[in-house]
Amino acid sequence: MKSDLWITEKQTEDLAISFRVKKTLHEEQTDFQHLALVDTYEFGRMLFLDNCVMTSIKDEFVYHEMISLVALNTHPNPEHVLVIGGGDGGAIREIVKHPKVKTATLVEIDGRVIETSKEYLPEIAAAFDNPKVTVLVDDGIKHIQENKNKYDVILVDSTDPVGPAVGLFASDFYKNVYDALREDGIMVAQSESPFMHQDLIKGIHNDLKHIFPLVKLYLAAIPTYPTGLWSFTLASKKHDPQKVNPEDIADTNTRYYNKNIHFAAFVLPNFAAEIFK
Ligand code: AAT
Missing domain, CATH: 2.30.140.10 (Spermidine synthase, tetramerisation domain)
Incomplete structure (x- = not known):
């Protein structure tokens, strides 16, 4: 029964x-x-x-591939990658598969998320032992303040904007992310649902547009997240994800992301595009 x-x-x-x-x-x-x-x-x-x-376990691949691989395949040389949050290890697992990545650093505030994911979600927490990976149990806001001109790609794989993650959605944090990135760095942040969180998405974009020359929203279908349609915000100092040569996109044995999804994810339905009008 x-x-x-x-x-x-x-x-x-x-x-x-x-x-x-x-x-x-x-x-x-x-x-x-x-x-x-x-x-x-x-x-x-x-x-x-x-x-x-x-x-x-059933739908994690969508989120973890999409938060990681769009930026990794937009940057021509993503050698040093930082994940803030993401203690389950799913983004890290995708990052270390990319042939150009040399170091992947995870800064997660709650060590218990890492430990319990290793124990109960080994398919997701699969790459913590990879030699490219460094794990720091610390506040991502602090780490970003203390590191300058260091990373090619920074991924903000954070909880919703409540509790310890509130500061990860703030304009000051994004300024520090800009400084922590190297001269042609790229940031991606999970940015909630375009059905429910229009004001939040609008706010993130307004803040980022004052800091980065290029800011774009892209979408993916994630059934267990509110409304099932999820957004990510990419902010870039130089490289445009929509101008990537498809031939340069690495094949890292993915289940959602591919060369066509890389471009299609940026095509917004009218109601989502209207968030920015
Ligand atoms: N990989 C998908 C899972 C997450 S978990 C987000 C992680 O961010 C949590 O483990 C949380 O402990 C961590 N976190 C929150 N605030 C901070 C901070 N200030 N510094 C470092 N890590 C932090 C994302 C789920 C998205 C949910 C959508 N509804």
Whole structure:
């Protein structure tokens, strides 16, 4: 008989998504947030932080490929890459596969996310032992303030703008990201749903446009995230993702991203393009 236990993310005051739970694998209150690892019938094992979906075994590849590979294949020489947040290791797993990457640094504020992901989500936390990888348990805001002219690509793989992640959506943070990037660096941040978070997306773009010459939104379908349609914001000092030579896109054995998706992801439906009008 199936269990009658469900885990629910309240996406807004008036909307929720529930997953029927096969088994609760782990639950704790860390120094930063409530952490739960559950096995679900529909999406396999899932990580929740403060009752919000962070990732699931079934659809994690979309998010992790899309947050990482668009920038890595836009930069002609992405040797040094930084991930802020992303303690599950999914972005890092995609980054180390790229042939041009020499170092991949992860700065995650909550060490318990890393440890529990290694234990319960080994398919996602698959590359922490790779020699290219350095893991720092620290506040990403602080790391960005302390490092200048260092990275080719910075990915902000953060929780929603509440709690420790609020500062990762602030204009001062983006200025420091600009300075932490080398002269032709690129930043990508997860920027929530264009159905629900238009004001947030607009704010991010307004802030970034004052700092970077090129700012673009791109989309991907992520069923376990609110509304299932997710956005990423790319800010670049020089290289334009839409002017990449398709021949230069590395084949890193992906399940969502490919040469056509690289360009198609930037084609916005009218309602999403209107966010910027
Ligand atoms: N890879 C998809 C999973 C995430 S997790 C985001 C991570 O950001 C969390 O582990 C959280 O601990 C970390 N984090 C939050 N604030 C900071 C900070 N200031 N410095 C470093 N790490 C931080 C993203 C899920 C997106 C959810 C969409 N609904």
